[in-house]
Amino acid sequence: MVTDTRVIPVILLGTGNVGGTLLRLIQETRATAARRKGLELRLIGLGDISGLLYDPAGLPDDLLQAAQRAAEQRQTLDVLPGIRPLEDLPGLLDTGVVLADVTAAKSTGGLLQSAVAAGGGAVMANKNPLTGLWQDTRLLFERPQVRYECTVGAGLPVIRSLKHLLDTGDQAVQIEGCLSGTLGYLCAGLEQGTPYSQMVAQARSLGYTEPDPRDDLSGHDVARKALILARTAGWPLEMSDLVVEPLYPTAMAGLSVDEFLAAAHQLDDEYASRFNDAGSEENTLRYVAQVGPEGGTVGLAPVAKASPLGALHGPANYIAFHTRYYSDLPLVISGPGAGPLVTAAGVLDDLLDLASDLA
Numbered sequence: 001m002v003t004d005t006r007v008i009p010v011i012l013l014g015t016g017n018v019g020g021t022l023l024r025l026i027q028e029t030r031a032t033a034a035r036r037k038g039l040e041l042r043l044i045g046l047g048d049i050s051g052l053l054y055d056p057a058g059l060p061d062d063l064l065q066a067a068q069r070a071a072e073q074r075q076t077l078d079v080l081p082g083i084r085p086l087e088d089l090p091g092l093l094d095t096g097v098v099l100a101d102v103t104a105a106k107s108t109g110g111l112l113q114s115a116v117a118a119g120g121g122a123v124m125a126n127k128n129p130l131t132g133l134w135q136d137t138r139l140l141f142e143r144p145q146v147r148y149e150c151t152v153g154a155g156l157p158v159i160r161s162l163k164h165l166l167d168t169g170d171q172a173v174q175i176e177g178c179l180s181g182t183l184g185y186l187c188a189g190l191e192q193g194t195p196y197s198q199m200v201a202q203a204r205s206l207g208y209t210e211p212d213p214r215d216d217l218s219g220h221d222v223a224r225k226a227l228i229l230a231r232t233a234g235w236p237l238e239m240s241d242l243v244v245e246p247l248y249p250t251a252m253a254g255l256s257v258d259e260f261l262a263a264a265h266q267l268d269d270e271y272a273s274r275f276n277d278a279g280s281e282e283n284t285l286r287y288v289a290q291v292g293p294e295g296g297t298v299g300l301a302p303v304a305k306a307s308p309l310g311a312l313h314g315p316a317n318y319i320a321f322h323t324r325y326y327s328d329l330p331l332v333i334s335g336p337g338a339g340p341l342v343t344a345a346g347v348l349d350d351l352l353d354l355a356s357d358l359a
């Protein structure tokens, strides 16, 4: 039981699936955080694409609850009173203020770096700020006031396990895994003989893919996770160091979503024969990311059915760290690698962990 409560001001960007859930969790766990950790995460700012709510004394509870309802109804924050332009944000970053990015925006890297440079901290579930050129992102990997656990494997303790190994003198040798639940689901269906076009349509209707399934099928999202793992391991790779195999031909990149879905049956035979050729009693294919100090590959790879990767049949993620300490058998982390609740809980854990350090 802790008696003194330290207040950590937080500005949260993003009120979508993850942001809306995080908003609720921060309010629900307020008493527990004070009792168990002596910390209060005080939301002083909340932003989305439409603007920013801001009060340096803390946003009032009734406004936070209204923002949560707006998020649940998919409304932007400008339906609420007191919204300010997002351009005000850089001037509000200050010592001790944590900026949390749970958007999918491409443009927040500079803001997160400013938050750290101002003597505060940065937390993100958004992969974009970490996957640009190394020279533009290295500060976010090298400064201790940054947390980004949920960028790989959502709420699974992937980044912190890797950092724990490095902090205790270990060295990564190779990292491999299945980092996309969507592509795991696709491979398991193809292995069973379900046509490619049917699996893509099914994954999309279950909400496993982005609205444009090519965002998942391109492999780019997996590559971004592999790059984050590599950079965390101490390998300053660029995206161009990864060879990525997309699961559709570039000729189909220019089609509209509907045109792509209608044409996807043209790929049924190709993927059926790839899985047939690779498949046997013992082997199958999985969409695997492999990365080491010099680079890596992301694409379909043969695996033994009896191996952990071959045994994955649903949207679970699997990450194996081959290191100096874990040389005979890798250190393995596996479990659900997506979902708003586990992701929001992971971001909350990052916030509390960083808040403990800042306090």
Ligand SMILES: NC(=O)c1ccc[n+]([C@@H]2O[C@H](COP(=O)([O-])OP(=O)(O)OC[C@H]3O[C@@H](n4cnc5c(N)ncnc54)[C@H](OP(=O)(O)O)[C@@H]3O)[C@@H](O)[C@H]2O)c1
Residues within 6 Å of the ligand: 013, 014, 015, 016, 017, 018, 019, 047, 048, 049, 050, 076, 102, 103, 104, 105, 106, 107, 125, 126, 127, 150, 151, 153, 154, 337, 338, 339, 340, 343
């Ligand atoms: N969902 C998961 O399971 C999961 C797991 C791991 C990581 N992530 C990552 O977490 C992030 C959020 O995911 P999500 O599922 O919550 O996405 P989402 O539902 O699309 O929400 C994104 C939010 O960010 C806002 N936004 C977009 N661009 C912005 C900008 N430039 N400035 C401020 N706000 C902006 C959006 O506002 P508008 O709606 O007005 O555009 C929306 O509120 C993504 O980067 C995703 O890759 C998600």
